Amino acid sequence: MDFKLTEEQLMLQETAARLVRDVYGFERREQYRQSQQGFSARFMQQLGELGLCAVPFAEAYGGYGGSGVENMLVMTELGRGLCLEPYLQSVIFAGGLLAQLGSEAQKDRLLPQVGNASLQLAVALDEPQSHYRLNDVQTRAEPVTGGWKLNGRKSVIIGGQSAGLLLVSARTSHGVRDEQGISVFLLDPQEAGVSRRDFATMDGRKACELYLEDVFVNASALLGEPGQALPALRYQQGRCIAAQCAEAVGSMEAACALTLDYLKTRQQFGQPIGKFQVLQHRMVDMRIELDQATSMTLLAACVADQADSDERSRRLAAAKFIVSRASRFVADQAIQLHGGIGLTWEYMLSHHAKHLLMVARQMGDDDHHLQAYAKLMQVA
Template identity: 85%
Template sequence: MDFKLTEEQLMLQETAGRLVRDVYGFEQREQYRQSTHGFSVPFMQQLGDLGLCAVPFAEAYGGYAGSGVDNMLIMTELGRGLCLEPYLHSVIFAGGLIAQLGSEAQKARLLPQVADASLQLAVAVDEPQGHYQLHDVQALAEPVDGGWKLNGRKSVIIGGQSAGLILVSARTSEGARDDNGISLFLLDPQACGVQRRVFDTVDGRKACDLFLEDVFVASAALLGEPGQALPALRYQQGRAIAAQCAEAIGSMEAACALTLDYLKTRQQFGQPIGKFQALQHRMVDMRIELDQATSMTLYAACVADQADSDERRRVLAAAKFIVSRASRFVADQGIQLHGGIGLTWEYMLSHHAKHLLMVARQFGDDDHHLQAYAKLMPAA
């Protein structure tokens, strides 16, 4: 298999990397983090102006019909800069759901806006009792004259505090935890009966919990057929997992570079601490974990856009397990090798470490994906 990047992919990688280097210094990131949105709206618009938000979408909707590898290249650079913008949740996850489930009218109206970054989306599929299970949906959607009435609660919606539309899963039929009966709706967060509780996540990003009380949505807000949204949710979450693995790779690369630089400059007993063999071995262990995670991330990117199958799900579960494990290891070892400075808020490594710990638990932790992988193994 040829893993060489094409000329177009190299240009895409350089464009994303140069933009992040020019805009996302540590001081600028802190200003973005403390802003009302929790990220830089102008930077998100730059991503749209440069065509980076259009990469995953078909040409008919203003996109470039990019592959999972193209998404990987962008997400790696965003992870390297520890960018706060909800590119993953708005463009790849939510945009993918609309592209898969939406009617032609819905796709023609929404996808060009996502592609040029004039519309930010969010996805509300998790609930407090769900524990990574997409089919554990207790939010209800009841048919009423002209549309649906939504009731329930959704939790930890990344980017939901600033989204123009939120994609909400709700049960329209069947019992709790049943695979059938789950539908997906386009929700205006300013609608009557919607409340958002905004909070900061452990890595400094903003998210919200969503409370729905007799919220009316029109029939045109339904994505796809009633009760048939779960396969698309699982498929698009798989694409999001592959992209998130790439984001983690960028962050781990930056954390390893910061740690190596610190070992070369920190003096102890009259010499750089990087000369001590024990610390060299720990640095090598970090790079080994990173290289293994990078290989699995590339594999996941190659299968992310393939048709759904047990093999695709196995690869994505394995990639998420290995990347989650590597993320925790690199974060822990980076802090250990730095000492106390590695935990300070004013130093970039602490933010990479917190983000890597967050990544290890989004879309399912390593235990969840190890169990999923085991279930998908062919019988002996």
């Protein structure tokens, strides 16, 4: 099979790579991380100005009609630079939900703003008890005159502390964990009854907990038909998983490069430690894991925008399983080969390691996706 990139895809990859190289040095990243927002609003704006935020959207909404492969190219470079901006959550996940569920009026109004980075979105789907289950929703939405009233709590909303709009899943009918009865609402975080508790994640990004107490939203805030949102949530999470795998591959490539450079320069017993065969074997093992993860990421990117099916779900679950395992292995081995310096906050590798460990547990860890893959095999 021919996996060569087109000329347009190569240009897109180079644009993203050049922007990250020019803007995201380690010292600048630390400044962005320590800021109140937790990332660089200027860098996010540059992504929008260069058209990178518009890549996944249809031309009718100011986008380029890109596929999972184009998303993969952008996300790999963002992962390589360890970029803090919530591109994954705002553009791919939330933007995808809006494109799939939104009315024409909603898409005409909001998608161009997401595409030019003037509006940041975030998805509020997880709850304290849900543990990767999108159908485990206890947040309730009750119909009232002119709209809906929301009550509940959402957890670990990456980028939620700075989002202009949140996409919140809530149960409009049926019982907890039922497949039916889940809806998605557009929520302004400044509405009365909304409160957020911001915190830093283990890899330096910022997130928030969301608390909803009798929050009123207009009827126009509902995305799609009431109670029918779960298939769209699962489909768009699959697209997001494929993109996150690409982000992890970019981070693993950077971690391997840092480790190889360290083995070539660190002296012990009068020679570089990279001369020792046992360390060479460990480095080879890291590259093998990276190559497997890269292959599965490419497969995931190719199926991400296909019609929903068991085969698509199997391939995405397999990709997330392989990439999660590889992320943990590369992070662990890179730290082992570096020794103590690999854990210091002042060294870039420690941030890659923390991010890889975080990625391995977002949207389902390896055990979760192995179980999902096994169930889909039984169905087949």
